Structures are given as structure tokens and as C-alpha cells.
Amino acid sequence: MPELRLLCWALLLGLARACPEPCDCGEKYGFQIADCAYRDLEAVPPGFPANVTTLSLSANRLQSLPEGAFREVPLLQSLWLAHNEIRAVAAGALAPLGHLKSLDLSHNLLSDFAWSDLHNLSALQLLKMDSNELTFIPRDAFRSLRALRSLQLNHNRLHTLAEGIFTPLTALSHLQINDNPFDCTCGIVWFKTWALTAAVSIPEQDNISCTSPHVLKGTPLSRLLPLPCSAPSVQLTYQPSQDGAELRPGFVLALHCDVDGQPAPQLHWHIHTPGGTVEITSPNVGADGRVLPGAPAASSQPRFQAFANGSLLIPDFGKPEEGTYSCLATNELGSAESSVNVALATPGEGGEDVLGRRFHGKAAKGKGCYTVDNEVQPSGPEDNVVIIYLSRARAPEAAAAGEGVPGQQPPGLLLLGQSLLLILLTSF
Numbered sequence: 001m002p003e004l005r006l007l008c009w010a011l012l013l014g015l016a017r018a019c020p021e022p023c024d025c026g027e028k029y030g031f032q033i034a035d036c037a038y039r040d041l042e043a044v045p046p047g048f049p050a051n052v053t054t055l056s057l058s059a060n061r062l063q064s065l066p067e068g069a070f071r072e073v074p075l076l077q078s079l080w081l082a083h084n085e086i087r088a089v090a091a092g093a094l095a096p097l098g099h100l101k102s103l104d105l106s107h108n109l110l111s112d113f114a115w116s117d118l119h120n121l122s123a124l125q126l127l128k129m130d131s132n133e134l135t136f137i138p139r140d141a142f143r144s145l146r147a148l149r150s151l152q153l154n155h156n157r158l159h160t161l162a163e164g165i166f167t168p169l170t171a172l173s174h175l176q177i178n179d180n181p182f183d184c185t186c187g188i189v190w191f192k193t194w195a196l197t198a199a200v201s202i203p204e205q206d207n208i209s210c211t212s213p214h215v216l217k218g219t220p221l222s223r224l225l226p227l228p229c230s231a232p233s234v235q236l237t238y239q240p241s242q243d244g245a246e247l248r249p250g251f252v253l254a255l256h257c258d259v260d261g262q263p264a265p266q267l268h269w270h271i272h273t274p275g276g277t278v279e280i281t282s283p284n285v286g287a288d289g290r291v292l293p294g295a296p297a298a299s300s301q302p303r304f305q306a307f308a309n310g311s312l313l314i315p316d317f318g319k320p321e322e323g324t325y326s327c328l329a330t331n332e333l334g335s336a337e338s339s340v341n342v343a344l345a346t347p348g349e350g351g352e353d354v355l356g357r358r359f360h361g362k363a364a365k366g367k368g369c370y371t372v373d374n375e376v377q378p379s380g381p382e383d384n385v386v387i388i389y390l391s392r393a394r395a396p397e398a399a400a401a402g403e404g405v406p407g408q409q410p411p412g413l414l415l416l417g418q419s420l421l422l423i424l425l426t427s428f
Contacts, residue, residue, distance in 0.1 A: 025049060074098075077100060100121050124148055131155040137162070158181070176202070186333055268280065303321065
């Protein structure tokens with residue numbers, strides 16, 4: 001047994017003294033240091049002692065950091081990787097370094113970075129990513145970095161910043177973000193307000209400036225005048241028939257989504273039918289920057305036609321097109337949505353439609369159908385009259401108030417025929 005213990009200690013001491021051939025390893029000021037800087041390395045060498053706490057790989061020719069690149073050094077507290085040629089950091093390259101306090105990735109060519117790895121680095125206090133090719137940072141990139149004190153993102157290619165991206169950084173005292181080509185649109189206005197009120201040192205503020213639009217080029221964000229910005233709002237409308245028009249199978253269903261917001265929101269249609277979900281993005285501007293009211297959007301489902309003015313047409317509406325139609329508007333400040341339920345019914349006299357709503361009342365004669373209390377029934381069992389109910393998706397409080405319950409008139413009873421299509425197209 002004593003011999004076994006001696007063998008284990010010998011192995012541990014040998015491991016502690018191990019060091020990759022191009023590097024120098026030793027102890028300094030109580031830290032186990034591995035110095036591999038200026039060695040012309042093209043990859044992270046293997047064979048580091050497991051107790052290394054400081055690793056310098058600066059000024060080499062590293063081009064990427066693969067998954068598990070630092071698996072041998074789980075106790076690492078400082079990692080220096082500046083002045084390499086790193087273009088990509090793979091997921092899992094940095095995640096094992098839960099003790100890391102300082103990370104320097106500055107002066108590389110970094111454009112592809114595994115931001116999710118930062119979620120494991122809760123001890124991090126210094127993060128240097130300046131002088132790279134970063135164009136985008138996810139909103140939740142820094143969500144776990146509550147100990148971070150200094151963040152350097154200057155001299156990158158950032159065009160915008162997600163609102164609230166710095167909120168989790170409760171210990172932050174120093175932020176460098178100058179010399180990025182910011183688009184001075186509504187999406188960056190929040191940062192100007194945050195920078196003026198946050199207890200954070202932000203140097204070179206005159207160099208935190210606009211690159212676009214052209215009229216604002218060179219304007220510091222701190223001097224940016226208020227912009228006319230507003231979150232999206234939507235109103236999903238339709239045109240009820242007042243005449244009890246005769247209906248035919250295969251009519252055209254038309255809906256219109258009125259969208260407001262600044263900058264102009266992008267409109268999306270989400271259509272949930274028994275056969276599945278269809279998503280359509282409507283074009284909002286043409287090549288000259290103007291709205292194209294007559295241009296249909298490209299769609300993999302030709303039975304749905306979306307137009308840039310917010311209209312949606314279903315040229316041959318039938319049972320397969322029943323479902324929930326939602327329009328969603330999004331811009332840099334948020335999103336808004338409105339929905340409508342659409343059902344096709346062939347009611348029997350005095351019976352229930354497919355939505356379970358019972359018809360009642362006495363009939364007044366009409367051509368092909370008749371109307372009772374704004375509800376539609378066929379004039380006889382031989383008539384196959386198609387009707388459409390459009391009812392807005394009800395909020396919970398509306399349901400609690402008894403809106404849209406069986407026995408009451410469904411909101412927005414529609415009779416859809418060719419005449420209605422003309423009304424809709426001329427009223428937009």
C-alpha cells in the first residue's frame with residue numbers, strides 16, 4: 001500500500017511538471033503559468049499541467065479554437081489569446097473554464113463566436129474582444145456575467161445593439177464600444193439613453209458615432225436628436241356584407257391587416273389550418289423604398305396571396321382553409337399581433353353550424369337565403385348556402401364576460417361573395 005501511494009504521488013508530480021515542448025511552465029507569485037506566446041503556433045498544443053491557472057497564447061498564428069481546446073486546464077483563471085488570426089471559436093471551446101476571470105481575444109479576425117459558452121463563465125471579470133470582425137451580439141450573450149467589470153468591444157463591425165444587452169452586467173464599471181459602424185435608427189436610441197444614465201465609464205464617446213443613414217454619418221450617438229420611433233400596432237379588419245348577398249362555393253376570402261409603427265414594420269401572416277401551419281411574409285417596400293400595394297408576396301402555398309398593403313386573399317376558400325388567421329408586425333422596437341377565426345358552415349334549418357352556434361328566430365324571405373336577427377339561414381333544405389363567420393380571437397376577460405357564447409350573435413358575421421371582394425379591394 002505505501003508503494004502505491006508513492007507511485008500516485010510520483011505520477012502527480014510528473015503531471016505537474018509536464019509542459020508542451022514549445023512553452024515554458026512554472027510558478028510565479030503563487031500562480032501556475034504556461035507561457036506559449038510568440039511561438040508561431042498554429043494550434044493549441046496538448047500536454048499542459050492540469051493545475052495551470054494562467055495560459056498565454058498571444059502573438060501566434062492560431063486560426064480557430066475547437067471544442068475542448070482547453071479541456072486539460074479546467075482551473076484556468078487567465079487566458080490570453082490576443083494578436084492571433086482566430087476567426088472562429090467553436091461551441092464548447094471555452095465552456096469548461098468555469099474559474100476563468102480574464103479572457104483576452106482582442107486583435108484577431110473573430111466573426112464566428114460561440115456566445116453560449118459565456119453562460120458558463122460566471123466568474124469572468126475582464127472580457128476583451130476589441131479589434132475583431134464581430135457584427136452581432138445576441139441579447140442574452142452576457143446574461144451570466146454578473147461579476148464582469150470591464151468589457152471591450154471597440155473596433156468591431158457592430159451595426160446595432162439589442163436593447164437590454166448590458167442589463168445583466170451589474171458589476172460593470174468600464175465599457176469600450178467606440179469605432180463601430182452603428183446604424184442610427186430607432187434600434188440604437190435606447191443605448192444613448194442608457195449610456196447617459198448608467199454608472200459606467202465609457203471612454204471616447206465622440207467616436208461612438210453613426211455610419212448610416214448618410215445624413216447622420218459621423219454624428220456621435222450622444223448628440224443624436226430624438227427620432228420618431230414607435231412600436232408596431234396592428235388592426236385586422238374585414239368588410240361585413242349588409243345585403244345578405246347570394247353566396248357561391250369557391251368564393252374569395254379577403255382580410256386586411258392595417259399596420260402602423262416607425263420604422264415601418266415587417267408584416268407576417270401566420271395561418272393555422274387543419275392541414276398545418278402556413279407562414280407568409282408580405283413585402284413592405286420596393287427597390288425605390290416605396291410600398292408596393294399591388295405586388296403579391298412569394299409563397300409556397302399558391303392558395304394564399306399576400307400583398308404589400310396588408311391584404312391577404314384566398315381565391316378559392318373551402319374547408320381546408322378554415323382556421324385562425326393572424327397578422328404579426330415587427331420592427332426594431334417590438335411586435336404586435338391580431339388574429340381572426342374563420343370557419344365555413346352549411347347550416348340546416350333551425351340547427352347548429354359547425355361552430356356549435358344555434359340559429360333562432362322567424363325568417364324573412366330573401367333571394368337564395370334569408371336573414372334573421374343578422375344571422376343567415378338557407379331558405380330551404382335544398383339550398384346549399386355557404387356562410388363564413390369571422391370572430392376576433394377573444395381575450396380571457398372577454399370570455400369571462402360571456403362574449404361570443406352559443407346563442408348570441410357571433411361577432412362579425414360575414415357573407416362573402418364576388419361583390420364583397422370588390423368592396424374590400426376598393427376600400428383599402
